[in-house]
Amino acid sequence: xxxxxxxxxxxxxxxxxxxxxxxxxxxxxxxxxxxxxxxxxxxxxxxxxxxxxxxxxxxxxxxxxxxxxxxxxxxxxxxxxxxxxxxxxxxxxxxxxxxxxxxxxxxxxxxxxxxxxxxxxxxxxxxxxxxxxxxxxxxxxxxxxxxxxxxxxxxxxxxxxxxxxxxxxxxxxxxxxxxxxxxxxxxxxxxxxxxxxxxxxxxxxxxxxxxxxxxxxxxxxxxxxxxxxxxxxxxxxxxxxxxxxxxxxxxxxxxxxxxxxxxxxxxxxxxxxxxxxxxxxxxxxxxxxxxxxxxxxxxxxxxxxxxxxxxxxxxxxxxxxxxxxxxxxxxxxxxxxxxxxxxxxxxxxxxxxxxxxxxxxxxxxxxxxxxxxxxxxxxxxxxxxxxxxxxxxxxxxxxxxxxxxxxxxxxxxxxxxxxxxxxxxxxxxxxxxxxxxxxxxxxxxxxxxxxxxxxxx
Amino acid sequence: xxxxxxxxxxxxxxxxxxxxxxxxxxxxxxxxxxxxxxxxxxxxxxxxxxxxxxxxxxxxxxxxxxxxxxxxxxxxxxxxxxxxxxxxxxxxxxxxxxxxxxxxxxxxxxxxxxxxxxxxxxxxxxxxxxxxxxxxxxxxxxxxxxxxxxxxxxxxxxxxxxxxxxxxxxxxxxxxxxxxxxxxxxxxxxxxxxxxxxxxxxxxxxxxxxxxxxxxxxxxxxxxxxxxxxxxxxxxxxxxxxxxxxxxxxxxxxxxxxxxxxxxxxxxxxxxxxxxxxxxxxxxxxxxxxxxxxxxxxxxxxxxxxxxxxxxxxxxxxxxxxxxxxxxxxxxxxxxxxxxxxxxxxxxxxxxxxxxxxxxxxxxxxxxxxxxxxxxxxxxxxxxxxxxxxxxxxxxxxxxxxxxxxxxxxxxxxxxxxxxxxxxxxxxxxxxxxxxxxxxxxxxxxxxxxxxxxxxx
Ligand SMILES: Cc1cc2nc3c(=O)[nH]c(=O)nc-3n(C[C@H](O)[C@H](O)[C@H](O)COP(=O)(O)O)c2cc1C
Ligand SMILES: Cc1cc2nc3c(=O)[nH]c(=O)nc-3n(C[C@H](O)[C@H](O)[C@H](O)COP(=O)(O)O)c2cc1C
Numbered sequence: 001x002x003x004x005x006x007x008x009x010x011x012x013x014x015x016x017x018x019x020x021x022x023x024x025x026x027x028x029x030x031x032x033x034x035x036x037x038x039x040x041x042x043x044x045x046x047x048x049x050x051x052x053x054x055x056x057x058x059x060x061x062x063x064x065x066x067x068x069x070x071x072x073x074x075x076x077x078x079x080x081x082x083x084x085x086x087x088x089x090x091x092x093x094x095x096x097x098x099x100x101x102x103x104x105x106x107x108x109x110x111x112x113x114x115x116x117x118x119x120x121x122x123x124x125x126x127x128x129x130x131x132x133x134x135x136x137x138x139x140x141x142x143x144x145x146x147x148x149x150x151x152x153x154x155x156x157x158x159x160x161x162x163x164x165x166x167x168x169x170x171x172x173x174x175x176x177x178x179x180x181x182x183x184x185x186x187x188x189x190x191x192x193x194x195x196x197x198x199x200x201x202x203x204x205x206x207x208x209x210x211x212x213x214x215x216x217x218x219x220x221x222x223x224x225x226x227x228x229x230x231x232x233x234x235x236x237x238x239x240x241x242x243x244x245x246x247x248x249x250x251x252x253x254x255x256x257x258x259x260x261x262x263x264x265x266x267x268x269x270x271x272x273x274x275x276x277x278x279x280x281x282x283x284x285x286x287x288x289x290x291x292x293x294x295x296x297x298x299x300x301x302x303x304x305x306x307x308x309x310x311x312x313x314x315x316x317x318x319x320x321x322x323x324x325x326x327x328x329x330x331x332x333x334x335x336x337x338x339x340x341x342x343x344x345x346x347x348x349x350x351x352x353x354x355x356x357x358x359x360x361x362x363x364x365x366x367x368x369x370x371x372x373x374x375x376x377x378x379x380x381x382x383x384x385x386x387x388x389x390x391x392x393x394x395x396x397x398x399x400x401x402x403x404x405x406x407x408x409x410x411x412x413x414x415x416x417x418x419x420x421x422x423x424x425x426x427x428x429x430x431x432x433x434x435x436x437x438x439x440x441x442x443x444x445x446x447x448x449x450x451x452x453x454x455x456x457x
Numbered sequence: 458x459x460x461x462x463x464x465x466x467x468x469x470x471x472x473x474x475x476x477x478x479x480x481x482x483x484x485x486x487x488x489x490x491x492x493x494x495x496x497x498x499x500x501x502x503x504x505x506x507x508x509x510x511x512x513x514x515x516x517x518x519x520x521x522x523x524x525x526x527x528x529x530x531x532x533x534x535x536x537x538x539x540x541x542x543x544x545x546x547x548x549x550x551x552x553x554x555x556x557x558x559x560x561x562x563x564x565x566x567x568x569x570x571x572x573x574x575x576x577x578x579x580x581x582x583x584x585x586x587x588x589x590x591x592x593x594x595x596x597x598x599x600x601x602x603x604x605x606x607x608x609x610x611x612x613x614x615x616x617x618x619x620x621x622x623x624x625x626x627x628x629x630x631x632x633x634x635x636x637x638x639x640x641x642x643x644x645x646x647x648x649x650x651x652x653x654x655x656x657x658x659x660x661x662x663x664x665x666x667x668x669x670x671x672x673x674x675x676x677x678x679x680x681x682x683x684x685x686x687x688x689x690x691x692x693x694x695x696x697x698x699x700x701x702x703x704x705x706x707x708x709x710x711x712x713x714x715x716x717x718x719x720x721x722x723x724x725x726x727x728x729x730x731x732x733x734x735x736x737x738x739x740x741x742x743x744x745x746x747x748x749x750x751x752x753x754x755x756x757x758x759x760x761x762x763x764x765x766x767x768x769x770x771x772x773x774x775x776x777x778x779x780x781x782x783x784x785x786x787x788x789x790x791x792x793x794x795x796x797x798x799x800x801x802x803x804x805x806x807x808x809x810x811x812x813x814x815x816x817x818x819x820x821x822x823x824x825x826x827x828x829x830x831x832x833x834x835x836x837x838x839x840x841x842x843x844x845x846x847x848x849x850x851x852x853x854x855x856x857x858x859x860x861x862x863x864x865x866x867x868x869x870x871x872x873x874x875x876x877x878x879x880x881x882x883x884x885x886x887x888x889x890x891x892x893x894x895x896x897x898x899x900x901x902x903x904x905x906x907x908x909x910x911x912x913x914x
Binding site: 022023024025027029031033037058059060061069071072073075078079080081083084085086088090091092105106110111114115117118119121122125136138141142144145159172177179181184185186187188192202203204205206207208210211270298300303381 | 479480481482484486488490492515516517526528529530531532534535536537538540542544545546547549560563565566567568570572574575576578595597599600602629631634636638641644645646649659660661662663664666667668676700755757760838885
């Protein structure tokens with residue numbers, strides 16, 4: 001069996017993951033909507049042999065202007081729509097996986113199934129779908145609602161949504177299109193499967209009007225930490241994008257999610273758990289620290305307070321240098337608890353808390369030499385806390401290029417990371433299960449049984 | 458004033474517009490889902506200085522398997538999703554416009570506004586949206602419904618849908634993103650407009666999370682021939698994709714739609730009416746005719762009947778070589794009437810009728826020398842029947858390459874067609890009105906009035 005190796009993704013949200021990324025001296029003048037910027041980022045990821053480049057997404061601005069005046073001091077405003085952007089980036093890359101976030105809350109499964117299938121064809125089998133539920137009321141208001149639906153409704157809909165999408169991806173068998181110009185037969189009719197889904201949220205007839213894709217089915221990524229989120233991941237995901245700060249928390253999460261998989265008859269190896277990791281390498285620890293500090297100093301206090309307000313409510317009535325109070329208006333998000341844990345654990349002031357999350361937003365942060373960062377990865381990787389990492393560069397593209405040029409070679413030296421892509425598709429590179437075609441298999445089993453039966457007569 | 462010139466688009470649906478296109482000897486073996494095929498098609502359109510390449514779309518298979526066994530003898534089954542495909546094609550072209558169809562019937566305006574805005578950014582201002590209402594029950598069944606909603610509901614929703622999308626495209630003023638790294642101001646808050654739309658179909662708060670696009674707003678194309686469709690076009694479209702067979706019909710349509718524009722305070726010149734035109738050039742008339750005949754002979758009778766069934770209901774109980782009966786199950790579509798008119802006008806048999814629409818599907822068909830085709834265009838162009846044409850190549854890419862290599866030079870010789878692109882954006886090339894930003898203008902007027910007022914004090 002091949003040696004187990006670390007999987008790497010990169011989150012390429014805008015100009016970087018850090019709140020002040022857009023104020024970095026190297027940040028492109030055109031901001032979040034400069035196409036060459038994203039070309040450079042994905043090409044760097046591919047040069048670094050990353051499994052995938054990952055686009056978070058919201059169907060609306062997801063940052064409260066609270067305290068007022070904060071929003072215009074952030075770059076949390078505009079961005080490319082992920083499916084269109086990744087389709088464009090597919091044309092300037094050859095191997096790196098392309099993962100887009102699409103919400104199950106305000107979408108229709110038929111549209112989502114089509115778009116990801118289409119991206120999988122365009123990219124030659126490199127598409128992935130990060131399945132999320134939309135949690136903010138700000139997004140709800142763009143879709144005929146005042147408030148986001150509650151947890152159970154959102155996750156119930158999400159589970160059915162994924163089921164419908166996977167069903168639609170099985171509309172056509174792999175080898176159904178014979179396209180015989182002479183006889184005039186374009187496809188073999190027995191290889192077309194009509195889904196006819198009738199569920200509480202969705203009634204979807206099908207078939208999908210996109211052929212079976214190069215990967216069979218795009219990779220499914222799940223990002224959600226609650227009980228419902230974990231169950232959805234155990235049932236259907238190939239990758240989990242997780243958030244944990246400590247080894248113990250990550251181990252508990254890893255054990256819990258992998259443990260749930262048996263219920264679905266799945267091999268735990270077929271779900272890659274990849275926590276977010278803000279990695280800030282420098283040739284020396286001091287250089288790394290200085291780089292990070294330069295960004296930290298650019299966090300406007302208004303923006304820091306707003307970053308907290310998004311999870312804990314507005315704390316601007318409290319002393320910035322006093323303790324973090326019991327949150328006045330805590331929001332429905334697993335990260336609210338992570339932030340409170342950070343504050344309690346470190347006994348932090350409000351200012352210290354927002355500075356501590358300005359970079360990683362609740363994800364793990366490692367600042368140091370390439371060896372320090374490789375050590376940090378290796379520890380979690382070898383101690384059942386992670387199968388890989390979703391790298392969150394504080395600024396882009398420099399923060400990613402540093403990881404590619406400094407950390408990747410160190411991981412390779414240790415035999416922890418590939419030195420060439422293993423396959424052509426994202427599934428192959430990740431080493432997750434090939435997509436099965438349950439309907440085709442059932443049809444073929446039935447045909448074989450019928451043939452054996454008639455032979456026995 | 459610049460000389461009025463013919464506008465050209467090309468419909469690049471699958472392997473060509475003709476029912477038997479996929480059986481053409483040159484049709485790519487990979488069928489409708491081969492990316493290099495579409496690269497070649499759009500690059501040919503750009504070489505021919507076409508205004509735009511156009512993708513029709515359905516949110517489901519839109520072809521009845523009636524009589525049974527017909528569907529698998531067509532290529533009306535799978536295709537790329539248009540927004541993803543055009544985003545990819547934007548990377549391998551520089552000037553040609555990229556127009557995708559998106560239905561207003563089963564979509565949300567926020568999603569549609571985002572995707573087209575994103576494509577406009579990716580392509581540097583070359584995006585267009587073909588606004589349609591989804592008419593088939595087959596599509597309805599993919600979206601929790603049994604049947605498509607009736608005309609009035611569909612068009613009522615479509616009109617409000619377009620209004621919301623255009624409003625969302627005005628979320629940000631052009632020069633709002635100052636991105637001042639020193640002061641920490643990312644955008645000027647007064648340049649952000651919150652739509653807050655409250656209508657019968659949609660309640661959409663906004664703002665859009667995509668910046669104002671290079672074109673200001675993607676070009677709006679409308680394809681719909683009913684009274685409601687014409688009104689929508691007169692109110693909001695930059696281009697109409699029409700269908701007419703005779704000069705008189707085209708003139709009546711042209712006059713009617715342009716006549717409706719005054720009601721909306723619009724200049725008739727700012728709406729380009731582009732009927733579909735299946736053009737089949739050959740070096741001689743005989744060669745052209747032979748090319749077309751070779752395809753006609755590949756129309757399976759089952760497929761021919763099915764093509765009729767989609768509009769008139771199943772005629773397979775009748776004699777193929779007998780007259781066209783009163784249709785048993787006529788569908789809600791303006792093209793049903795066009796087909797009946799064709800049959801009555803020519804006194805056609807069922808076989809003759811399906812053969813007469815197998816190519817152009819109700820659009821005008823011209824087979825001949827480059828001069829014949831240029832004559833046919835010139836006539837309509839000069840006699841108030843068309844501002845340009847949406848070319849429907851019977852097969853692709855050859856059928857388009859023939860037009861580019863033979864007909865375009867003839868049009869240029871006559872001074873009827875550009876010899877170089879006029880501008881960078883689709884709007885500039887089409888010569889339609891620049892997109893205004895009504896909210897920005899209102900704000901600036903108010904600010905100026907306030908300044909004058911205080912100066913006068
Ligand atoms: C690591 C991580 C990344 C996420 N990325 C997105 C995203 O890009 N877009 C989005 O709308 N929601 C995103 N979510 C939100 C989840 O889908 C979910 O709504 C939210 O986490 C609340 O559910 P939970 O308590 O199960 O985590 C993300 C969540 C996590 C934990
Ligand atoms: C030339 C033309 C092209 C059209 N293209 C599409 C298309 O690509 N997808 C679609 O769903 N409907 C398409 N339609 C359908 C229209 O949006 C509309 O639903 C249909 O024509 C019925 O309305 P009408 O009677 O106003 O034409 C097209 C219609 C016309 C006339």
